[in-house]
Each structure stands twice: as structure tokens, then as C-alpha cells.
Amino acid sequence: MSNNIQYSVDKDGIATLKIDMPGKSMNVMSDDLIAEFSACIDKVVADENVNGAILASGKKAFMAGADLTEIVTAYDRGTTPVQGYDWSWALSSVFRKLETCGKPFAVAINGLALGAGFELCLACHYRVLSGHPGAVLGLPEVGIGLMPGAGGTQRLPRLIGMEKSLAIILQGKKLKPAKSLELGVVHEVAPVDELLERAKNWLMENPDPVAPWDKKDFRVPGGAGAMNPKNMQAFMVGTSLLAGNTQHNYPAPIAAISAIYEGGITPIDAGLDIESQYFGMLLSGVTARNMVRSLFVNKGAADKLIRRPEGVEKSKVTKLGILGAGMMGAGIAYVSARAGIQVVLLDTDIEAAVRGKAYSENLLNKAIKRGFSTEDKAQALLKTIHPTIDYADLEGCELVIEAVFENREIKAAVTAKTEAVIPPDAIFASNTSTLPITGLAEASIRPESFIGLHFFSPVDKMPLVELIVGEKSSDQAIARGLDFIQQIRKTPIVVNDSPGFYTSRVFSTSTNEGMTMLAEGISPALIENAAKMAGMPVGPLAVMDEVTLELGYKITMQAASDQGEDYEFASGFPVLRKFVEDLDRKGKRFGKGFYEYPEGDKKFLWPGLADLYPVNDEQPAVQEVIDRLLYRQALETARCFEEGVMDHANDADIGSIFGWGFPPWTGGTLSFIDTVGIQHFVAECDRMAAAYGPRFAVSDWLRQRAEKNEVFHQI
Ligand code: NAD
Numbered sequence: 001m002s003n004n005i006q007y008s009v010d011k012d013g014i015a016t017l018k019i020d021m022p023g024k025s026m027n028v029m030s031d032d033l034i035a036e037f038s039a040c041i042d043k044v045v046a047d048e049n050v051n052g053a054i055l056a057s058g059k060k061a062f063m064a065g066a067d068l069t070e071i072v073t074a075y076d077r078g079t080t081p082v083q084g085y086d087w088s089w090a091l092s093s094v095f096r097k098l099e100t101c102g103k104p105f106a107v108a109i110n111g112l113a114l115g116a117g118f119e120l121c122l123a124c125h126y127r128v129l130s131g132h133p134g135a136v137l138g139l140p141e142v143g144i145g146l147m148p149g150a151g152g153t154q155r156l157p158r159l160i161g162m163e164k165s166l167a168i169i170l171q172g173k174k175l176k177p178a179k180s181l182e183l184g185v186v187h188e189v190a191p192v193d194e195l196l197e198r199a200k201n202w203l204m205e206n207p208d209p210v211a212p213w214d215k216k217d218f219r220v221p222g223g224a225g226a227m228n229p230k231n232m233q234a235f236m237v238g239t240s241l242l243a244g245n246t247q248h249n250y251p252a253p254i255a256a257i258s259a260i261y262e263g264g265i266t267p268i269d270a271g272l273d274i275e276s277q278y279f280g281m282l283l284s285g286v287t288a289r290n291m292v293r294s295l296f297v298n299k300g301a302a303d304k305l306i307r308r309p310e311g312v313e314k315s316k317v318t319k320l321g322i323l324g325a326g327m328m329g330a331g332i333a334y335v336s337a338r339a340g341i342q343v344v345l346l347d348t349d350i351e352a353a354v355r356g357k358a359y360s361e362n363l364l365n366k367a368i369k370r371g372f373s374t375e376d377k378a379q380a381l382l383k384t385i386h387p388t389i390d391y392a393d394l395e396g397c398e399l400v401i402e403a404v405f406e407n408r409e410i411k412a413a414v415t416a417k418t419e420a421v422i423p424p425d426a427i428f429a430s431n432t433s434t435l436p437i438t439g440l441a442e443a444s445i446r447p448e449s450f451i452g453l454h455f456f457s458p459v460d461k462m463p464l465v466e467l468i469v470g471e472k473s474s475d476q477a478i479a480r481g482l483d484f485i486q487q488i489r490k491t492p493i494v495v496n497d498s499p500g501f502y503t504s505r506v507f508s509t510s511t512n513e514g515m516t517m518l519a520e521g522i523s524p525a526l527i528e529n530a531a532k533m534a535g536m537p538v539g540p541l542a543v544m545d546e547v548t549l550e551l552g553y554k555i556t557m558q559a560a561s562d563q564g565e566d567y568e569f570a571s572g573f574p575v576l577r578k579f580v581e582d583l584d585r586k587g588k589r590f591g592k593g594f595y596e597y598p599e600g601d602k603k604f605l606w607p608g609l610a611d612l613y614p615v616n617d618e619q620p621a622v623q624e625v626i627d628r629l630l631y632r633q634a635l636e637t638a639r640c641f642e643e644g645v646m647d648h649a650n651d652a653d654i655g656s657i658f659g660w661g662f663p664p665w666t667g668g669t670l671s672f673i674d675t676v677g678i679q680h681f682v683a684e685c686d687r688m689a690a691a692y693g694p695r696f697a698v699s700d701w702l703r704q705r706a707e708k709n710e711v712f713h714q715i
Pocket of ligand 1: 323324325326327328329346347348349352402403404405406407410414431432433434454455456457
């Protein structure tokens with residue numbers, strides 16, 4: 001057996017079980033640890049000299065939860081619901097053994113305890129939590145397609161009531177120390193160096209080895225089941241809200257709420273059994289595999305810079321230059337200043353530069369109002385943003401990001417002016433949305449230091465940055481660009497240069513399909529609602545209004561003029577042209593587009609759509625509209641992959657979810673193909689190509705992959 005737990009007994013007969021997994025920065029619940037832990041409980045019970053035990057951690061945090069690298073392979077290993085149940089029960093029954101062993105267990109929670117780590121704390125009879133703000137408790141499983149499977153859905157409601165637990169479990173809310181104490185989730189909050197002493201005091205002075213729910217006449221606080229009107233409200237409204245928000249794409253929240261409800265009206269042992277049954281169902285399903293893989297494992301790897309070229313020294317930006325203080329420049333300035341970087345924000349006139357800085361001021365004022373910042377902190381941050389029109393101020397910048405107008409000549413001019421003042425080893429990055437990086441780098445005297453850093457709007461909210469590698473971009477430049485993305489706490493993907501790169505190219509296929517369907521006579525409400533039912537944040541017409549039809553039009557015209565006669569306009573372009581050229585309905589920013597935007601009221605689809613594109617008597621099934629939207633995006637991603645725009649399926653998936661909101665239940669665009677099965681995918685694309693046009697045509701490369709049934713992800 002490995003040595004994950006250090007076991008000792010002091011002169012007062014108090015055993016300490018210190019969990020300290022060798023070679024790991026964080027304790028995680030693994031099969032190994034469970035077996036060892038179970039043996040330690042037996043030892044505590046068997047030793048007559050031991051009166052009680054303290055559970056502690058040898059790491060900075062208490063425990064992160066279950067080892068998700070074990071969980072992510074479950075679906076592909078063919079795990080059945082029964083095996084999933086067994087997996088959950090193996091852990092749950094050990095926790096129950098601890099709880100009912102007859103000797104008191106106190107836990108010293110010295111830092112974060114999430115998922116199974118928190119569930120272990122809930123099974124202990126006494127909980128002392130560190131007062132450090134990082135010592136958060138929570139059950140985040142639903143966010144990655146799972147649910148608590150080691151008693152969380154049973155013990156938390158029995159401790160603090162159904163209603164409060166629902167919010168914590170369904171929304172994955174993390175509890176800070178003060179909140180944990182206020183809710184009664186822990187018994188004490190104390191400075192981290194006093195935790196063991198406090199735990200021991202309880203064990204020495206008034207130990208109680210029986211959990212509240214194992215006592216006679218126990219009642220769930222606030223009542224359980226259908227007998228309590230308040231709970232009924234929470235369950236009835238809660239389930240309909242869930243159905244509305246998730247459109248039944250996500251089985252996890254439904255399973256969790258069912259376990260809470262059903263388990264709450266039974267004795268705890270039956271409740272734990274019910275929980276494990278629901279857990280088993282989720283673990284054996286494909287949604288959990290997709291979500292754990294993309295949202296946790298692969299996103300985590302991207303955040304740790306898995307794509308960083310080797311052999312380049314780690315770098316940090318202390319002074320950043322930003323060219324153009326418009327919407328994007330201002331947002332980049334804010335997130336960089338927030339990461340402690342000195343920012344020089346340059347525009348053509350000082351008013352524009354100052355306006356760019358005011359964007360940060362606005363965001364900070366909102367943060368202060370909501371209690372997330374203070375006046376002092378805001379002022380300190382604002383001092384680090386220097387608005388200017390003087391290129392000399394860029395001296396000493398290790399990185400400069402260009403975010404001026406989307407125009408090659410202007411971009412070339414600012415590149416030259418900047419390179420004249422910045423250090424020779426500085427990196428120059430363009431935030432262009434469409435212009436190929438290799439072409440822009442022609443204006444640079446050091447194209448090896450030239451990369452693309454494609455941010456998304458609004459920069460402070462959007463988590464992704466697409467790093468674009470130009471033909472001449474060096475490993476140095478890529479590594480340092482990635483270091484910067486990590487420094488500002490965003491998630492990177494690395495893509496190779498090509499028109500529209502990855503995200504803009506694939507995203508536009510969805511809006512194009514929306515406009516094409518509109519022109520075909522499919523009801524615009526059906527198009528918009530089908531997209532939302534598939535799990536996209538908004539419909540393709542609404543999103544087109546948001547990014548503005550004008551932008552889509554300009555990008556198309558630029559591409560058409562670049563490519564000349566060979567350029568093939570997309571199927572939805574006639575709609576775009578009509579709205580921009582004839583109707584002057586250019587999007588939300590202009591007050592009108594596919595939607596009307598009445599002041600102070602909700603937007604609604606423009607009634608004139610019905611005259612322009614009369615709705616057919618016969619409408620397609622909702623699923624057909626959903627499939628057109630999802631398959632079109634997935635197919636374009638496969639083409640990007642085939643063309644080498646990105647080298648890793650993981651990047652494609654992460655980019656699609658975090659860049660433009662491709663439904664997370666799918667795991668991302670390529671994961672979607674694996675999920676429906678590549679052979680089925682190709683057959684469906686063939687059918688759609690015949691019905692709707694060659695944009696659904698499958699390449700030989702993809703067809704050959706399908707013939708071999710080759711998946712994009714090995715796990
Ligand atoms: P914007 O029009 O809001 O801002 C551009 C700013 O650049 C303006 O303040 C303008 O005064 C300034 N500028 C123009 N010429 C300049 C010069 N010679 N020197 C210094 N400043 C100059 O545009 P934006 O939306 O912030 O877009 C900027 C860039 O980012 C574009 O390349 C765009 O394609 C790209 N981008 C935009 C988005 C988006 O959603 N808006 C997303 C990703 C990338």
C-alpha cells in the first residue's frame with residue numbers, strides 16, 4: 001500500500017491522519033487513497049488507546065476532490081451504470097464507515113476542500129475551517145456533468161436544509177469561510193495554525209461520535225420532501241427553471257435535484273444509495289465524459305500552457321503597450337492592469353486614449369458597487385494605465401498589442417512606428433480578427449517576433465485568447481505570448497495562420513446558416529429558439545446583431561476584394577447585403593438589425609422579416625434546425641483540422657466552447673463528431689449536402705477517417 005496518509009497517536013490518545021499524497025501538489029481522492037483511508041479508520045477503531053481522530057492535510061489546501069483523470073476515461077472504458085454505482089459506493093461507504101465507527105472524527109480544513117474533499121469533511125463529526133479567504137468549500141461537480149457521489153447531496157441538506165443546499169449543489173457555489181460558518185457548514189473558523197489545537201479541544205472536551213442525522217428524532221432543517229411548502233416551491237420552481245435553462249441537454253442537475261429530493265425523504269443510508277445510483281448513471285454517460293475532458297482536464301492543461309514550446313525561458317510582462325484605445329484596446333488594458341502590468345495605452349488623439357482608460361474606471365466603479373473592489377484598489381489599478389499619443393512612451397515595453405482599425409495600411413504604419421522605439425527583443429502582437437498574421441508581419445522588421453493575439457469581446461468577460469502563429473513566428477514569440485496569456489489569467493489556444501484563423505471562421509458558419517435558413521423561409525423564431533435549445537447562448541440572428549451585420553459585411557467585402565473573381569460568397573450573404581446596403585439595419589449598435597431594440601424594453605424580432613422572407617407553410621423539425629447549426633460548425637472545424645489550422649483536437653474543443661459558446665455538453669466541435677459517431681456524422685453531412693448545398697460536403701480526408709472509424713480524441 002502506498003503512503004498517502006501519515007498516521008500518528010499522541011499521548012492523549014488522539015490519532016492524527018495527515019493526508020499528504022507523495023509527488024502531488026494537491027490531495028485528490030483516488031482508489032489508492034480510499035483503500036488506505038479505510039484501513040486507517042479500522043486502525044482507529046481497533047486501537048483501544050485511541051479516543052478520537054483528527055483528519056488533516058499535509059498540503060497547502062485540504063483536498064481538491066476526486067481524481068478526474070480516472071473519471072474521464074470511464075465512458076470510453078465502457079463503464080456501465082452499475083459499475084458507476086459501485087465506484088461511487090466504494091467511496092461513499094468508506095465515508096459512512098468513518099461516520100458510524102463509534103469514535104469521534106474532527107477535521108482540520110486548512111484550505112480549499114472541493115467535491116469529494118468537502119464530502120469527506122461533511123462525514124466528519126466536527127469541522128474547523130481556516131479563516132484564510134482561499135479556504136473555500138464547495139461541490140462543483142454539476143458544472144462538469146457530474147454530481148456529488150460521496151454523500152454531498154445527502155449530508156449537506158441534512159445539515160443546512162434543502163433550499164440552501166440546492167443553490168450550492170446546482171450552481172456549484174463556493175463558500176468562503178465566513179459564509180460556511182454562517183450557514184452552519186462548519187463548527188468553527190480559526191487561524192490556520194490553530195486548527196489542530198481547536199480540533200483536539202473538541203475531541204478532548206465534548207466529543208460526539210454520532211452525526212445529527214443518526215440521532216433519534218432527527219429532522220431535516222426546514223423539513224424535507226413534499227410535506228414542506230417552502231421546499232415544494234424550491235423543487236417545483238427549481239425543476240422548471242432547470243428545464244428552461246438546460247433544455248434537458250445536461251443530465252447532471254436533474255440527477256442531483258432528484259437525489260436531493262428522493263434521498264431527503266428516506267433514512268440516510270437509503271439516501272446515500274440513491275445518490276450513488278444517480279451518480280452511476282451520470283458517470284456512464286457521454287455528457288460527463290465530454291464535459292470533464294474539455295472543461296476540466298483539457299482546459300486545465302491549456303491553462304498550464306501545454307502548447308508552450310520547450311526550451312524558452314519563462315517570461316513576465318512588466319510593461320505592456322497597446323495601440324488603439326477602442327473597444328478591444330480598452331478591454332485589454334483593463335485585464336492587463338488587473339494582473340499588475342504597467343500599461344501604455346496609445347491612440348491618435350489623447351481624448352480617445354483617455355476614453356479608453358475610462359473604460360477601466362467604469363468597470364472598477366461597478367466592481368466597487370458590487371463589493372468586489374475598494375476605492376483604494378481601484379485607484380492603484382488606474383494609476384498603472386497611462387493614456388498617451390506619444391510613441392516614445394512605449395520604450396521598454398516587453399510586449400505591444402496592436403488593436404487599431406482593421407486596416408492593413410494603418411496596421412503597417414503603427415507597426416513601423418512602434419518597432420522604432422521598443423526593445424529589439426520585444427514581441428509585437430496583432431489583435432486582428434481576420435487579416436492573416438503572415439501578411440501583417442511583412443510590415444515588421446522582425447517578423448520572427450510577430451504573432452497574433454486574438455481576444456474576444458468583451459475582453460474582461462471572455463476567457464479565451466487565440467494565439468496565431470505566423471509563418472515566421474519564432475518559438476520565443478509563441479512562448480512569451482503564451483506566458484502573457486497566463487499572466488492575465490486567460491485560457492490560450494494555439495492556431496496556425498489562415499483566413500479567419502479558427503474561431504472567427506467556424507463561428508461565421510453558424511451565423512451564415514442562420515441567415516440561409518431565414519432566406520429559405522424557415523421561421524426566424526424557430527431558428528433562434530432551436531439554437532438556444534441546442535445550448536448556444538443566443539440564436540444566430542441575435543448574435544449577428546451583436547457583432548453587427550456591418551462587421552460581417554465589411555469582412556466579406558474585404559475578402560472578396562483580396563481574392564478577386566474566385567471568391568465564393570457564403571450562402572447567407574444576400575441576406576447580409578440586403579440588411580446593410582438596402583435596409584440600413586446594421587445591428588444592435590445601430591439600433592436595428594434582425595431585431596428591434598425599443599428603448600428600455602426587451603428586443604424582439606423585426607416584424608418586417610415576414611414580408612422579406614415569407615415563412616413557409618411547412619416548417620422543419622426543431623432537431624433538423626439544430627443539426628444544421630451544429631453539424632455545419634463541426635464540419636468546418638474538421639476542415640480546419642485537416643488543413644492544419646490547429647494541430648490538436650483539444651484546442652478546437654476549448655476554442656469552440658470558450659470562444660463563441662458552442663454548447664458545452666458536446667465537449668466542443670470535434671468532441672461533438674466523436675459523440676454522434678464519425679460514420680453517422682458523415683452520413684448526415686452527405687444528406688445535408690444534397691438537401692442544402694455543398695457547404696455540407698465532406699472531404700475525402702474526413703470520409704477516410706470515417707471509414708476507419710477514427711476518433712478525434714483517444715480518451
Ligand atoms: P475600435 O474602432 O473600437 O477601436 C480602434 C481604435 O484604434 C480607435 O480608438 C482608433 O482611434 C484607434 N486608432 C485608429 N488608428 C490608429 C492609429 N494609427 N494609431 C493609434 N490608434 C489608432 O475597434 P475595435 O473593435 O477595438 O477593434 C480593434 C481591432 O481588434 C481590429 O483589428 C478588430 O478587427 C480587432 N478585433 C475586434 C473584435 C471586436 O469584437 N470588436 C474582436 C477581436 C478582434
